[in-house]
Amino acid sequence: MSAASAPLHLGTLQLTYQVLALLLTAFSVGGALLAKGRYGLWFWVGSFATLALFQISGAAVLPAWDKNAGYLIGHLGGMLSSLCVLLGIRAYLGLTLRWKQGLAFVLGAGAVCAALMAAGLSPRMSLALSLLVSAVLRWQAFTHLLAAFRRHGGTPMGFATAIILLSVVSHLVRTGALLSPLGAGYENGFQSNAFGMLGLIVVLVMHGFVILLLVTHALQREVLSLAEHDSLTGLLNRRGMDARFERLRRRAAMQGGQSMSLALIDVDHFKAVNDRLGHGAGDDVLKGLGALLDTLIRPTDLAVRLGGEEFVLLWNGIQPGVEGAMAEKIRQAVARHPFETREGPVAVTVSIGVTGMPAHDGDLESVLKRADRALYRAKQDGRDRVAVDPG
Numbered sequence: 089m090s091a092a093s094a095p096l097h098l099g100t101l102q103l104t105y106q107v108l109a110l111l112l113t114a115f116s117v118g119g120a121l122l123a124k125g126r127y128g129l130w131f132w133v134g135s136f137a138t139l140a141l142f143q144i145s146g147a148a149v150l151p152a153w154d155k156n157a158g159y160l161i162g163h164l165g166g167m168l169s170s171l172c173v174l175l176g177i178r179a180y181l182g183l184t185l186r187w188k189q190g191l192a193f194v195l196g197a198g199a200v201c202a203a204l205m206a207a208g209l210s211p212r213m214s215l216a217l218s219l220l221v222s223a224v225l226r227w228q229a230f231t232h233l234l235a236a237f238r239r240h241g242g243t244p245m246g247f248a249t250a251i252i253l254l255s256v257v258s259h260l261v262r263t264g265a266l267l268s269p270l271g272a273g274y275e276n277g278f279q280s281n282a283f284g285m286l287g288l289i290v291v292l293v294m295h296g297f298v299i300l301l302l303v304t305h306a307l308q309r310e311v312l313s314l315a316e317h318d319s320l321t322g323l324l325n326r327r328g329m330d331a332r333f334e335r336l337r338r339r340a341a342m343q344g345g346q347s348m349s350l351a352l353i354d355v356d357h358f359k360a361v362n363d364r365l366g367h368g369a370g371d372d373v374l375k376g377l378g379a380l381l382d383t384l385i386r387p388t389d390l391a392v393r394l395g396g397e398e399f400v401l402l403w404n405g406i407q408p409g410v411e412g413a414m415a416e417k418i419r420q421a422v423a424r425h426p427f428e429t430r431e432g433p434v435a436v437t438v439s440i441g442v443t444g445m446p447a448h449d450g451d452l453e454s455v456l457k458r459a460d461r462a463l464y465r466a467k468q469d470g471r472d473r474v475a476v477d478p479g
């Protein structure tokens with residue numbers, strides 16, 4: 089990492105690298121400010137800044153005092169930068185940071201590097217060790233990203249994962265090269281310094297790409313989530329239900345054809361609530377109903393706001409024939425629940441049309457039609473009741 093810190097003067101190449109590193113730092117600070125510090129971007133900024141600052145001080149300042157300290161500070165900078173990459177990815181994925189353990193690991197490795205050089209071993213060995221430590225930290229970052237990619241997919245996440253893996257490989261290759269006869273000229277040779285600086289620039293550009301890819305991935309997920317959720321209640325909307333239904337149906341079919349049931353829920357005389365208390369209070373009722381329905385289902389079931397005052401519950405993996413009783417429990421829970429609104433508590437009732445379907449031949453359109461037929465009956469029969477369509 090700190091091949092750049094070897095010469096005691098700032099050559100043209102070195103200056104170019106450091107200007108580039110500072111420009112990239114400024115660029116990512118701007119990006120982080122724009123993104124309001126989300127996605128753990130500050131750690132990425134840290135990774136740039138650490139590399140740049142440590143390289144500059146390692147190359148330009150400390151060697152005048154102690155050449156080995158110059159090397160050491162550069163090697164430490166490389167490891168801290170890799171730690172920033174790991175923390176950035178952990179923050180981005182919402183994992184606990186564990187920065188104290190990371191810092192202790194890096195500082196411990198730094199102490200070993202210092203001891204190696206104090207014992208008369210070449211800075212080459214210290215660099216090799218620090219690159220190995222960086223590879224370990226980056227490998228952890230890679231495993232986190234890979235797990236996230238397996239869960240969520242997405243091309244940008246795939247590329248980001250591949251780039252981090254590439255950076256692990258490049259660190260290992262550099263370690264190998266340093267330990268082989270190829271690394272012999274590390275301390276003095278202009279060529280190996282040039283090679284080292286080129287490596288650093290590649291790492292910085294890689295970091296830049298990973299940031300862009302992760303931000304793209306996060307934005308893509310945000311847009312998809314907005315498109316599939318209802319803004320008032322936060323429940324899935326029709327599009328979100330369509331997207332998940334097929335997956336649920338296939339899973340239920342694979343698990344031995346367990347059946348699914350769909351309940352279509354409609355608030356009774358909702359127009360009267362709006363007319364009496366205003367649209368705002370009506371919205372509060374819908375929000376409260378959405379929240380209540382969400383608490384009444386299992387995490388594997390779906391709660392959906394289909395539109396207006398119409399909701400859907402989709403139960404999967406239930407025994408055939410129990411859907412009527414389940415819908416009745418929902419009806420009673422709604423009737424008992426006072427909904428908090430800006431105009432005070434409001435009580436509403438719901439009518440529910442419910443129907444079951446064998447998982448293997450469920451077709452959402454026809455199931456919805458059957459539930460709608462049952463709902464129509466529940467309304468006709470006087471509301472605040474459940475009607476079952478036998479399918």
Ligand SMILES: Nc1nc2c(ncn2[C@@H]2O[C@H](COP(=O)(O)OP(=O)(O)OP(=O)(O)O)[C@@H](O)[C@H]2O)c(=O)[nH]1
Nearest residue numbers: 354355356357358359360362367368370371396397
């Ligand atoms: N506050 C609010 N009202 C909505 C929203 N979407 C639809 N509505 C209202 O919901 C009411 C639905 O009225 P209707 O379809 O006549 O049904 P209802 O009054 O509930 O009567 P029944 O369903 O026959 O019991 C209409 O007044 C719509 O304006 C919404 O997002 N917020």
